[in-house]
Amino acid sequence: MRPKTRLQQEVFHLHKTCLSPAEEHKDFLIAKFDSFYTTHYKNFICLECNHLWKPQMDKWKEDIVGVSCPGCKKKLKYIKTESRGQVSRFVVGSIVETVGRFQVFRYISVWKSMDKDLKPDYTLHRLFEEWIDYDKGKSTIVGRIAGGYRDGFTYSDYEIRYVNKSAYWSRDDYYLYQADYICPGARYLPRFDFYDLNNKTLDADPRLLLRKLKDSPKFETILKSGNKKLLQHAINNTEYSTYFKQIKTSFRHKYKIADPGVWFDFLKLLTFFKKDIHNPVVIFPKNLRKAHDELVKKKAKVDALEAAKSELIRQEKERAKAEAEEALRGIKETAFKGFKIKNGEIVIIPLIKEQDVKKEGDILKHCVHTNGYHNKSGILLMSARLGEKRLETIEISLLNYSILQCRGLRNKPTPYHDQIIDVVRRNMSKISRLCQKHQELKKINSKLQTEAA
Numbered sequence: 001m002r003p004k005t006r007l008q009q010e011v012f013h014l015h016k017t018c019l020s021p022a023e024e025h026k027d028f029l030i031a032k033f034d035s036f037y038t039t040h041y042k043n044f045i046c047l048e049c050n051h052l053w054k055p056q057m058d059k060w061k062e063d064i065v066g067v068s069c070p071g072c073k074k075k076l077k078y079i080k081t082e083s084r085g086q087v088s089r090f091v092v093g094s095i096v097e098t099v100g101r102f103q104v105f106r107y108i109s110v111w112k113s114m115d116k117d118l119k120p121d122y123t124l125h126r127l128f129e130e131w132i133d134y135d136k137g138k139s140t141i142v143g144r145i146a147g148g149y150r151d152g153f154t155y156s157d158y159e160i161r162y163v164n165k166s167a168y169w170s171r172d173d174y175y176l177y178q179a180d181y182i183c184p185g186a187r188y189l190p191r192f193d194f195y196d197l198n199n200k201t202l203d204a205d206p207r208l209l210l211r212k213l214k215d216s217p218k219f220e221t222i223l224k225s226g227n228k229k230l231l232q233h234a235i236n237n238t239e240y241s242t243y244f245k246q247i248k249t250s251f252r253h254k255y256k257i258a259d260p261g262v263w264f265d266f267l268k269l270l271t272f273f274k275k276d277i278h279n280p281v282v283i284f285p286k287n288l289r290k291a292h293d294e295l296v297k298k299k300a301k302v303d304a305l306e307a308a309k310s311e312l313i314r315q316e317k318e319r320a321k322a323e324a325e326e327a328l329r330g331i332k333e334t335a336f337k338g339f340k341i342k343n344g345e346i347v348i349i350p351l352i353k354e355q356d357v358k359k360e361g362d363i364l365k366h367c368v369h370t371n372g373y374h375n376k377s378g379i380l381l382m383s384a385r386l387g388e389k390r391l392e393t394i395e396i397s398l399l400n401y402s403i404l405q406c407r408g409l410r411n412k413p414t415p416y417h418d419q420i421i422d423v424v425r426r427n428m429s430k431i432s433r434l435c436q437k438h439q440e441l442k443k444i445n446s447k448l449q450t451e452a453a
């Protein structure tokens, strides 16, 4: 879209003239990639230096020990190549800059293309920019069209992009997009000086960081604490809010939360085991990893016990249900013994026995048997016939005496469809009387209903 408003023209002009080259941040993002190896028959190939070697042990053993390349000595992770020995990965960075009164967030991705015969190749893909004028409360997007390839953006030209901010902004592709890293040298407007964010590099998205700071005083406390790992965890998770009291206690006790993910998990486990999570001795173990793993083991035992218990209950329910259904079939047989509805040439008879239901389904090629309708509680199946010829199968609810379905060959209605329905409806009171005679049938039906519910 061509810049239309004065603001769009201003932003587009500044975009073309005032920004630092994105290439300056390429090396920073390149350093964020892992190094990989792949397999070729029984050999390993380093995708960094293309060295090929025969491993000493099976791959899974090597993976446990950790694979290092004998050629370049780099520590390697396994990656499966996708086509002709090639594979690629990308990371997204955000460059945070100020231009005059604008706060600018730029998004770039760097792609690492790996090949078993070539050294890795890195390419930069510029994605989009958001220009925010906080005083006027206006934001402008300049960038490529969203969608398309894996980093979420096409290769279209950089242009002003229209986004409907009134209704959809919070669900907009540009608004929701997040970087993995804030590039070095981040610059924020003086209005954010209070947070001391300038030059902070974080494995996080800067816009999300600001949104959280705006919405959560707890988050601000974490930022001020200077614990970078805790901050990073808090940007993408919500546990910091649940365990904020514990976090504050950790500040008071000068306990360094070195691995927030494990620590929050540990607190969750303590809560599960009803331990006092307000007691510093409990929540700040000397060896967090060990204390955590012990609780994980304990919890696994509890879970296994629970699973065994519910399996027993399930089996018991299954057995009771099978029993009740068997009884229901028997009672149906006596309740509807000899029962027939006649209308001119058409005769409608109950289908009780499993083999009769199956035969009906085979001949009419519908799903009455495979779907187990005959086993459903409170259901009576009937077959409408013209002499020996099967016309339609009727499914009747014995709970409210209504016709649930009525289907002919391949689920299609026959010319007799309306007539059959009409006749069955007129005979519904007979069916209900037969059922009522057999109180036991009702009793079992209701038992099944409660179990099903």
Ligand SMILES: [Zn+2]
Residues within 6 Å of the ligand: 046, 047, 048, 049, 050, 051, 069, 070, 071, 072, 073, 074
């Ligand atoms: Zn190597």
